[in-house]
Amino acid sequence: MATRNVAMREAIRRALREEMQRDEAVFVMGEEVAHWQGTHRVTRGFLEEFGERRVRDTPISEMAIGGLAVGAAMAGLRPVAEFMTINFAFLALDAIANHAAKVRYFFDGMFKVPLVYRAASGWGNQATASHSHAPEPIFAHFPGIYVGCPANALDAYGMLKAAIRDDNPVLFTESIALYPKPSPMPDDLGEDYLLPIGKGDIKREGGDVTLVAYARGVDWALQAARLLARDGVEAEVVDLRWLRPLDMALVYQSFKKTNRCVIVEESLPMYSFGSEIAALLQEHMFDYMDAPIKRVAAEDVPLPYSKEIELLALPNAQKVAAAVKEIV
């Protein structure tokens, strides 16, 4: 089968387009998704192909976007609602956490909420503090919704297709830094290439230390693994892909082999992805633990504008490798 390098944004676009072709109940809505062709070009060409009924520009109304998707999904449509960036999804937190995630529960199963919120996420490129968040753990805090965060094109494709077809609400975040990044993807996957929701993936095998990451953190972990290999340290990279459900079985399996772990994330360090994974590891894998669990996250500070101090705040491969060196 022919394989070529595809940018993650193109893989996401392909998944979304195929699911819209497959199911007439699927529609997209969001700021600038139609006439502008999508701020991140994910919905480029959709208006021409599917028309205004199914490709709906919204006003700048995140609370309404978040809640309208819930009502439409309850009534039988399958909305894919885009938040231009996840920073704006904070305005919709009530719709997401109190309505999308809870409607099924507080009516004890009377309704399904088959929606997908897509949101571009991450920091960098001097976007400044209020536009520089990777807050996936905040949304993953709430039971009732799934949170998916792909690290490459093929994963994004298979994860998004599963998210759209599943009957549960899903927040699907797309790392802005990874949008243009090419990665290998077969030309012909059939229309049913679905990656299971909540299934992680070993992105690199190694016996000396487990690096647990998601989305852009996977990139830094893989780069760090290459640096460490030069010094004879073999890191295993576990990409969890989903923050909820969380594939801890995969992390435990790797940890039982390496007995050491560094957790890598783009987000802030307090009450974080790293905190959660570390807590679960000490609770369930105490007997296998040969060293303290280390965490590499952003510095605990709002992100500044100026380039050099911005980079100081971010994680990178060197910081990951240095953390590994402290425990191997």
Added chain:
Amino acid sequence: MAEPTKDMLLEWYRQMVLIREFEETCHQLYEEKRITGVYLHLYSGHEASGVGSMAALRKSDHVITAYRDHGIALILGMDANAVMAEMMGKETGSSGGKGGSMHLASRQHNFWGGYAIVGGHLPLAAGIALEARYRGKDDVTMTYVGDGATNNGYFHEALNMSAIWDLPVIWIIENNGYGMGTEVARASGQTELHRKAEAYGIRSFGRVDAQNALEVYAVACQAVDYARRHGPAVIEHITYRYRGHGVSDKQYDARADMSAELKEWRASREPITILRDSIESRHGAEAVAEILARHEADARRIVAESVAFAEASALPNSYQALMRNTYVASDLVHKTAQSVGAGIE
């Protein structure tokens, strides 16, 4: 103007006395701690608002409201037993004891529920209406919203989107004078609340005396017809709450002006009395006396039976009951014993 038939008026009377009996019984049960929980917002005083407006709907139309939802549920025909059991958190409750007073719903009645975050249900209403537009159906979504909610962002964003997308929603602002404890004039720069919707290009049907079910019905028919053919409409119902914001509201005991105001509304603008007077003047007091008395007796019986049913029902008490319906069980979800957050069907 739509003229209600004698049967319709009698049916409204049946609904209104049932709601009043149900709500006053809930109040009593709360005082006796037989209904527990923090929140209980009663529809006493509001009856004509819901009864008159929902009479303008057909079966395939949709209804959604906020947390003052018991009356709406009963008008739609939800079983009083299941509603009372939900008040008591019983497993026979309409939401299995998961939702309580503020979260009644019934899929079979196109009742999309009561919601507890002020304004939170307004975009949901727009989404439900979008489904009808999307699929080319002419069903409308009747949406009840309190005066207080007209001040938060949900109201403005949802109404604006309903206007630009021509969504078939009837926004009914139930203006009972207070958002929790704050008078409308202290909370809203525009005190004619329907004008806020007009600002977004929504067709307003103005203010209605919502203690009079016939007036409510007449305007609702026009608004429903408009929404079905064109797009969103707004009506402002002027009404009053007899049992305060919720059962924890002690203002009426503490403030002489408010207790006098309540007394005045009860004395001169009682919705059940107004409807009864209309029925008697149109159809003769003697001719309807028996059936009205029967509706009153039925209301007492139905509510008493609902209390007995609810009290005899079991509380959900298993771990399975706690966890179920967090998610839809799905083959698309990875199954491992140690997955966190996968939930239980």
